Amino acid sequence: MASDVKNDIKWGIAPIGWRNDDIPSIGADNNLQQLLSDIVVSGFQGTEIGGFFPGPEKLNYELKLRNLQIAGQWFSSFILRDGLDKASEAFEKHCQYLKAVNAPVAVVSEQTYTIQQSDTKNIFTDKAHMTDKEWDELCNGLNHYGEIASKYGIKVAYHHHMGTVVQTKEETDRLMANTDPKLVGLLYDTGHIAVSDGDYMSLLKDHIDRVVHVHFKDVRLAKEKECREKGMTFQQSFLNGMFTVPGDGDLDFKPVFKELVDNNYKGWIVVEAEQDPDKANPLEYALKAHNYIENDLLKEAVH
Numbered sequence: 001m002a003s004d005v006k007n008d009i010k011w012g013i014a015p016i017g018w019r020n021d022d023i024p025s026i027g028a029d030n031n032l033q034q035l036l037s038d039i040v041v042s043g044f045q046g047t048e049i050g051g052f053f054p055g056p057e058k059l060n061y062e063l064k065l066r067n068l069q070i071a072g073q074w075f076s077s078f079i080l081r082d083g084l085d086k087a088s089e090a091f092e093k094h095c096q097y098l099k100a101v102n103a104p105v106a107v108v109s110e111q112t113y114t115i116q117q118s119d120t121k122n123i124f125t126d127k128a129h130m131t132d133k134e135w136d137e138l139c140n141g142l143n144h145y146g147e148i149a150s151k152y153g154i155k156v157a158y159h160h161h162m163g164t165v166v167q168t169k170e171e172t173d174r175l176m177a178n179t180d181p182k183l184v185g186l187l188y189d190t191g192h193i194a195v196s197d198g199d200y201m202s203l204l205k206d207h208i209d210r211v212v213h214v215h216f217k218d219v220r221l222a223k224e225k226e227c228r229e230k231g232m233t234f235q236q237s238f239l240n241g242m243f244t245v246p247g248d249g250d251l252d253f254k255p256v257f258k259e260l261v262d263n264n265y266k267g268w269i270v271v272e273a274e275q276d277p278d279k280a281n282p283l284e285y286a287l288k289a290h291n292y293i294e295n296d297l298l299k300e301a302v303h
């Protein structure tokens, strides 16, 4: 059965185009009210939580004024570094916050050994790999996160991510194979899998039944090539313009959207494009993304 596109799919845009949690200095003059109002102006229904967001009461108030919703929030998981008890305690607090802001999904990324914030590591070649024992620890831990999240009516969406221990399709396949489908879902991020593996359709097709959340991140392939040739870090790469909003780069979102719709995807698709807000005006790019979704994706899907 195909999705009922208008009712089953919600469209969001992440704060990352306005402000970036990994580089707090960029876009620091974009405050919460500005961000949320830009999201309304550009036509999206919601967003994800940024590191600078306030507590639930203040946030819910600002959201209600604008009829916006929260799709989810990134959780930096340290199961391998901290052990499951400590990591679970932090995750449970995360779920409590998500429940208070009515978010359906916790976006989980294991950050032990990540190089995504490194000032020196080449994001294209220097990622770490887990031992078999660490794989078991991570997968068991994620199942436990799933049990915690379900107490709050929240789903775990595991985010494969450049520079982390779960980056490639092969690694994501292994994670999916060794976690319980009832407890651990997949966040499919077009940009991360395209930069990691080139092929961005196979991951989606192979795990379509596990996808519980989606990030639409476009890639400027010429920029990616330049970043790769120069051996840049993750932050240098996105500040150099490797990512952009859907419709502005070189990925084809039509087959991606078709695959989701044909397989009855129900949930959020969140535009997520980290760039330097001084070079890429966040509202201009949000409008560009919305225009592409309306004119190139939705018109075809609805008719």
Ligand SMILES: O=C1C[C@@H](O)[C@H](O)[C@@H](O)C1=O
Binding pocket: 016, 021, 074, 116, 159, 189, 192, 215, 272, 274
């Ligand atoms: O979902 C994401 C959250 C960000 O913090 C991250 O660095 C970005 O690349 C991403 O895909």
Ligand SMILES: [Co+2]
Binding pocket: 159, 189, 215, 272
């Ligand atoms: Co993402």
